[in-house]
Amino acid sequence: MGPESSVAAARLKRPSWKDPRLVVGILLVLASVAGVISLLSGADRTTEVFAARNSIGVGERITAENLIRTKVRLGETEQHYITAASGLPENAVAIQRIGKDQLVPRTSLGVVDALDRKPVALTVSEALPAQAVAGARVDVWVAQPDARNGFNEPRLLLPGAEIAEVTEGATALGSAKTTVLMVLVDDSSMPALLGAQANDARISVVWNPGGGSE
Structure with missing residues (x-):
């Protein structure tokens, strides 16, 4: 057998288990399989x-x-x-x-x-926008009574107040429909709002699409 035949036979010789290249290859395959199994089991975990x-x-x-x-x-x-x-x-x-x-x-x-806002009931006689639902934000405007049995110019009292609940109401004689909004108010704004209600101020709400408060 010549030198060329010896080289070809060496190339065709079955690799031994002691061959480090074969061991490294097996380890890489096992690591890849383990990684895929771990990924699939993690993705399916509920x-x-x-x-x-x-x-x-x-x-x-x-x-x-x-x-x-x-x-x-x-x-x-x-x-x-x-x-x-x-x-x-x-x-x-x-x-x-x-x-x-x-x-x-x-x-x-x-x-x-831990509650920094408390629900306060607002009775509104005006029609509300369709967006005025629980979770929405509205601006609450208040017009104080004046000396001529009218009302002063409205001012923004609660910007971006969150609605907690909306329910239907009625006047004392049941002749007119009203809407009762439960809005969340922080303690710093509470005195002004309760004072406006005590003075029979006119309260209006406007949907705030931005949702934020100033």
């Missing part, structure tokens, strides 16, 4: 979390009765939600509105002392 059975307003107690359990894929965002495994905090109330079927974020729960 977490049981709480969601609102119906809309939950600010200040409302959070209990098992007003929540449902649902399984979702949260991934790295799991820490931001209340899970069934962690359980519900005791004596928790909503400090932000939680819409129907919405997952319950941890930041939306607190205690009564």
Whole structure:
């Protein structure tokens, strides 16, 4: 057998298990397979979390009765939600509105002392815009009575106030329809609003599409 035949035979020789190239190749294949399995199992992992059975307003107690359990894929965002495994905090109330079927974020729960806004009822006799629903933002304007049995020029009292609830109302004699808005008011604005109501000021609301407050 000549030199060329010896070289060809060496090339065709079955690799040995002791060949480092073969060992490295096997390790790379195993690592790739393990990575794919881990990725697929992580993507398919679901977490049981709480969601609102119906809309939950600010200040409302959070209990098992007003929540449902649902399984979702949260991934790295799991820490931001209340899970069934962690359980519900005791004596928790909503400090932000939680819409129907919405997952319950941890930041939306607190205690009564943490509430910086409180619901106040406003009776409005004017027609409201269709956008004036729970969760929407409105500007509340107030016109104080003047000395001629009229009203002074309206001024903006509550910019971007959040509506907590909307209900139908009526006058004392039931002859006229009114709407009662529950709006969330912070303590700093409370005296001016309650004073306006005590003076029988005319209250009007305007939908604020920007949603912010000044």
